[in-house]
Every structure is written in C-alpha cells, then in structure tokens.
Amino acid sequence: xxxxIFRRILGLLLVxxxxxxxxxxxxxxxxxxxxxxxxxxxxxxxxxxxxxAELGLDRPVVEQYFIYLRRLLQGDxxxxxxxxxxxxxxxxxxxxxxxxxxxAALLVSLLLGIPxxxxxxxxxxxxxxxxxxxxxxxxxxxxxxxxxxxxxGLFYRQLRWLPGPGRLDTTMPPxxxxxxxxxxxxxxxxxxxVLQNSLAHLVLPALTLGYYSTxxxxxxxxxxxxxxxxxxxxxxxxxxxxxxxxxxxxxxxKNGMLPVLTxxxxxxxxxxxxxxxxxxxxxxxxxxxxxTTSVTSLxxxxxxxxxxxxxxxxxxxxxxxxxxxxxxxxxxxxx
Amino acid sequence: MAGLVxxxxxxxxxxxxxVLSPYDPLAQSIPESLSPPSIxxxxxxxxxxxxxxxxxxxxxxxxxxxxxxVVALAxxxxxFVGLLAGYLGxxxxxxxxxxxxxxxxxxxxxxxxxxxxxLGPSLRNALIAVAVVSWPIYARLIRGQVLALRERExxxxxxxxxxxxxxxxxxHLLPNTLAPLLVQASFDMGTTILSVAGLSFIGFGAQPxxxxxxxxxxxxxxxITTQWWLTGGPAIGILLLVAAFNLVGDGLRDxxxxxxxx
Numbered sequence: 001x002x003x004x005i006f007r008r009i010l011g012l013l014l015v016x017x018x019x020x021x022x023x024x025x026x027x028x029x030x031x032x033x034x035x036x037x038x039x040x041x042x043x044x045x046x047x048x049x050x051x052x053a054e055l056g057l058d059r060p061v062v063e064q065y066f067i068y069l070r071r072l073l074q075g076d077x078x079x080x081x082x083x084x085x086x087x088x089x090x091x092x093x094x095x096x097x098x099x100x101x102x103x104a105a106l107l108v109s110l111l112l113g114i115p116x117x118x119x120x121x122x123x124x125x126x127x128x129x130x131x132x133x134x135x136x137x138x139x140x141x142x143x144x145x146x147x148x149x150x151x152x153g154l155f156y157r158q159l160r161w162l163p164g165p166g167r168l169d170t171t172m173p174p175x176x177x178x179x180x181x182x183x184x185x186x187x188x189x190x191x192x193x194v195l196q197n198s199l200a201h202l203v204l205p206a207l208t209l210g211y212y213s214t215x216x217x218x219x220x221x222x223x224x225x226x227x228x229x230x231x232x233x234x235x236x237x238x239x240x241x242x243x244x245x246x247x248x249x250x251x252x253x254k255n256g257m258l259p260v261l262t263x264x265x266x267x268x269x270x271x272x273x274x275x276x277x278x279x280x281x282x283x284x285x286x287x288x289x290x291x292t293t294s295v296t297s298l299x300x301x302x303x304x305x306x307x308x309x310x311x312x313x314x315x316x317x318x319x320x321x322x323x324x325x326x327x328x329x330x331x332x333x334x335x
Numbered sequence: 336m337a338g339l340v341x342x343x344x345x346x347x348x349x350x351x352x353x354v355l356s357p358y359d360p361l362a363q364s365i366p367e368s369l370s371p372p373s374i375x376x377x378x379x380x381x382x383x384x385x386x387x388x389x390x391x392x393x394x395x396x397x398x399x400x401x402x403x404x405v406v407a408l409a410x411x412x413x414x415f416v417g418l419l420a421g422y423l424g425x426x427x428x429x430x431x432x433x434x435x436x437x438x439x440x441x442x443x444x445x446x447x448x449x450x451x452x453x454l455g456p457s458l459r460n461a462l463i464a465v466a467v468v469s470w471p472i473y474a475r476l477i478r479g480q481v482l483a484l485r486e487r488e489x490x491x492x493x494x495x496x497x498x499x500x501x502x503x504x505x506x507h508l509l510p511n512t513l514a515p516l517l518v519q520a521s522f523d524m525g526t527t528i529l530s531v532a533g534l535s536f537i538g539f540g541a542q543p544x545x546x547x548x549x550x551x552x553x554x555x556x557x558x559i560t561t562q563w564w565l566t567g568g569p570a571i572g573i574l575l576l577v578a579a580f581n582l583v584g585d586g587l588r589d590x591x592x593x594x595x596x597x
Binding site for chain 1 (some may be wrong): 440451455559
C-alpha cells in the first residue's frame with residue numbers, strides 16, 4: 001500500500017507540474033499588462049517599469065516560468081494583484097468555506113441519493129421508482145444557478161424560513177478560528193448560537209449544490225443495486241426465506257456500494273465546479289467566489305493559485321477512493 | 336422515445352425561430368416592460384419590454400449551436416488523441432495519457448472560467464473554454480476502445496496484408512469506436528449546454544443583449560419571485576433540452592449495449 005501511495009503522489013506531482021505549465025501559459029494569453037492592472041491606468045511609465053522588474057515580468061517567458069516554479073516549490077504562490085496579499089494566505093482564508101459547503105453538499109447527496117436509490121431498486125418500475133428517476137433526471141438537467149436563485153427567492157425573500165446569503169447573519173460575530181469551518185469551530189468552542197446560525201445559513205447552498213450529486217448517486221445506487229439484486233447469492237438468500245429487508249440491507253448493500261464509492265469520488269470533483277456558481281449566488285466567501293472575482297479583475301496570480309489548489313483536490317480524492325475500495329474489498333488490488 | 340420527441344421539437348423550434356418569432360428578440364418596448372404572459376406575448380416580456388417567447392426561440396438556437404460546436408471540437412480532438420494513443424501505444428500512449436490526466440485534474444468550470452477570463456468574456460471564448468475542458472473524456476474513451484480492438488483478428492489481418500497505419504486507423508478502428516462516441520456526445524451536449532449557460536450567468540460567456548438562456552436568467556434574477564416568467568422560461572428551456580439529451584443518451588446506450596439496460 002505504501003508503494004501505491006508513493007506512486008500516486010509521484011503521479012500527482014507530475015500532473016501538478018503540467019497544471020503549472022498550463023496555467024502559466026494561460027496567464028500569458030491575458031491581453032493586458034499585469035503591472036497596469038496592479039498599478040492602475042494612471043501609473044507613470046517608470047512605476048510600471050519598476051513593478052515589472054520587481055516581479056521579473058521584464059525577463060523572457062521561459063525564465064519567468066522557472067522563477068514561478070522555484071517560488072512555487074517554496075510554497076510561494078505569488079501576491080494577489082487585487083487583495084495585495086499573498087495568494088497562499090488568501091487561499092487559506094477562503095478554502096475552509098468551500099470545504100464546509102462541499103462536505104455539507106456531499107452529506108445531502110449521501111443521505112438522499114443512496115437511500116432513494118436503494119428504495120427505487122427494490123420497487124423497480126413501480127411508482128416510487130418512477131418518481132425517483134424523475135427526481136434524478138431533473139437533478140441532472142436543471143441549472144444549479146436557477147435552483148439557488150429560486151431557493152433564495154422562495155425560502156428567504158418570500159417565506160422568511162431561512163437566512164439569506166453569507167455564512168452568518170451580519171450581526172453575528174464569527175467563532176474563534178480553529179479550522180475555518182464555522183460549524184466545526186462553533187462546536188469546538190461550544191458556541192451554540194453561532195452553530196445554529198451557521199447551520200441555518202448552510203441549508204440552502206448545501207441543498208442547491210448537493211442536488212446534482214444526489215441525482216448522480218441515486219442513479220448509480222439504483223443501477224448497482226439492480227445488478228446485485230439479480231445475482232444468484234441474493235436469490236439463494238431469498239429462497240432460504242430471509243426477509244426482503246434483510247436480503248437488501250445485509251446481503252446486497254455491501255456489494256452494491258462498491259461502484260457507488262467511485263461515484264462519490266467523482267462527485268466531489270463536480271462539487272468544486274458547482275461551488276463556483278453556488279458561492280456566487282449565495283455570496284459564500286469560498287474558493288469559487290475568490291476564483292470568479294479574481295478572473296473578473298484579471299488577477300492571474302490568484303487565478304493560477306486557485307486552479308493549482310483545485311487540481312490537487314481531485315486526484316487526491318481519487319487516490320483516497322481507491323484506498324477505500326481496497327479496504328471495502330481486499331480482493332481488489334491497488335496498482 | 337420521449338427524449339427524442341422533445342429533442343426533435345427543440346431542433347424544429349430553433350430552426351424555425353425566425354419564422355415563429357412574433358417579434359425581434361432584441362426589440363425593446365419600454366411601455367410593455369415586465370408584462371405577464373398574455374395572447375400578444377405568450378411568455379411575457381422582460382424589463383426592457385422584449386418579447387420572452389422570441390428570445391426563448393433564439394436562445395434554443397444558441398444553445399443547440401453551442402452544444403454542437405463544443406461536442407464537435409472536443410469530440411474531434413479527443414478522438415484524434417485517443418486513436419493515436421491507443422494505436423501507437425508505448426511512449427506516445429504514456430505521453431498523451433499524462434497530458435489528458437492534467438486536464439482531468441481541473442474542476443471543469445474553474446478551468447473554463449480561467450480560459451474564458453484570459454481570452455475575454457464572449458460566447459465564442461466560452462465555447463472554446465468548454466471544449467478545452469471536455470476533450471479528455473473522449474480521448475480516454477476512444478483509447479480504451481482502440482486498445483480492445485487493436486488485438487482483434489480483423490485488425491491483425493489488415494496489418495498482415497500490409498494495410499498502412501493511417502488506413503487501419505481511419506477505415507477499421509474509427510468506425511468501430513463510433514457507437515460509444517455517440518452515447519458520450521449525447522450526454523455531453525447536455526453538460527455543455529449547462530456549462531455554457533453557467534459561464535454566461537456569471538458573466539464569462541454570452542453578453543447582454545444576446546438572447547442566451549444563462550444571460551436571460553441572470554438578467555431576471557432580481558424578479559424571480561415577482562415576475563417569475565423572466566427566469567422560469569429560460570430555466571425550463573435548459574431543463575427540458577438537457578433532459579432530452581440525457582434521455583437520448585440513455586436510450587442510445589441501451590440500444591448499443593443492452594447489457595447495461597436497467
């Protein structure tokens with residue numbers, strides 16, 4: 001297993017090298033001078049020249065890339081043109097909000113998608129199955145940004161059942177920072193009013209972001225369970241006179257969950273993409289909104305930082321999924 | 336079947352948009368602004384008094400064209416890379432697959448947004464951006480197919496009678512990979528339509544006053560509970576069109592691979 005992890009980490013490093021080349025090349029395509037973006041249109045020629053020299057922007061492109069790479073290896077992602085802070089520090093501030101939202105959305109999809117998928121598979125072609133399939137079809141086809149807007153309009157503006165955009169009410173001070181995830185920090189510091197408020201703020205964005213992955217998980221669970229439920233050992237269990245609930249939950253579920261686990265990994269990657277739109281709608285100060293505002297203001301050091309961090313997440317989750325696969329079914333070899 | 340009917344309907348509406356549209360989709364009529372659906376304006380009007388039905392019809396045109404263009408670009412590039420990697424094997428395969436790994440690592444919308452941002456916000460650039468993030472899936476799919484086909488007897492027979500590599504790839508391998516390619520393309524049309532609408536919604540795709548569905552939802556966002564038709568129409572348009580492609584994809588997969596039918 002150590003060899004597997006080592007090989008995957010090596011592969012990840014190669015991917016990251018490629019990602020850094022790609023994002024660096026992308027930054028070169030931007031039709032404006034980063035020095036002008038940073039200093040403003042009214043900056044004097046000599047100020048611009050000094051800024052370019054300071055950042056190494058006056059050197060040949062290849063040399064600039066190696067300077068960027070050397071800094072990257074030292075954990076320096078450069079400075080944001082917009083916030084004037086280190087990009088790494090910015091990302092550390094924004095990342096916990098995205099992780100909190102993505103985990104909440106993943107929880108929504110696990111709690112809804114898997115049970116609904118199992119129920120649908122046990123009542124194949126029945127009314128419940130048809131409803132579950134319709135729910136999944138809509139989830140896979142409805143634009144996430146419309147769902148978010150509708151949720152806000154209905155449950156916040158109209159009915160006043162849930163709070164509006166943001167992670168907390170404006171009057172509520174954030175909890176003492178430990179992990180940066182408000183719900184976790186509130187529990188760790190026993191700050192119950194903040195916990196209650198941040199949970200209420202999480203409901204709409206998590207449901208919005210989680211609906212698509214719920215649909216994917218539902219379809220996958222249904223299909224995997226139908227496959228398992230038609231196998232001989234399940235027929236034998238039924239023939240022995242076991243109750244259907246016991247057959248499904250004790251015999252079929254564990255085998256049916258293997259392909260679902262892979263889907264959970266893939267889903268996590270799509271949650272990060274979905275977070276861009278969800279965070280924009282709900283004014284959620286996470287990586288997605290940071291990326292959007294950075295692209296809008298042509299702050300490419302920040303954009304490169306976000307894409308690099310985002311590119312680490314997906315292969316890492318995939319590696320963890322492969323390890324999980326091995327733990328669930330030791331017959332599966334890691335290679 | 337329902338998917339196919341829906342899809343044909345959308346294609347017809349899009350093709351006949353200039354004939355069916357009662358108004359110019361860009362023509363403003365301030366006195367009629369925010370009118371609810373009526374006989375004169377079947378889907379109401381927006382805040383500038385533009386007819387929503389006409390804008391919806393032209394929006395279908397844009398979504399279908401963009402979907403087709405992206406799938407053609409990404410499918411073409413991915414198929415080319417996949418065929419080369421699978422057929423040539425060894426270092427070419429290793430190199431090309433590592434390049435696809437790099438593109439797989441990015442969350443698609445973040446990369447698409449960065450590309451669209453670097454090139455400048457426009458529908459054309461959003462289209463390029465989505466194609467850049469979509470091609471690797473085709474490359475992997477086709478490579479897998481080619482690896483399986485490469486050792487089959489008909490390919491070995493062709494090789495043994497001296498058929499050139501180019502001929503083997505174009506005449507024997509490519510036609511045999513088309514079925515899974517078609518299924519993937521169908522699902523991808525839906526995903527592309529959602530992605531481009533999403534990019535337009537946050538300002539990196541089509542720009543106002545283009546009657547693109549994502550732009551229309553963005554323009555109507557402040558009226559979602561009061562003038563629901565501003566956002567409801569385009570949202571239902573996207574929902575039905577994407578669902579149609581997903582259903583057609585499911586149907587094609589069932590026909591081409593009955594083992595997967597469930």
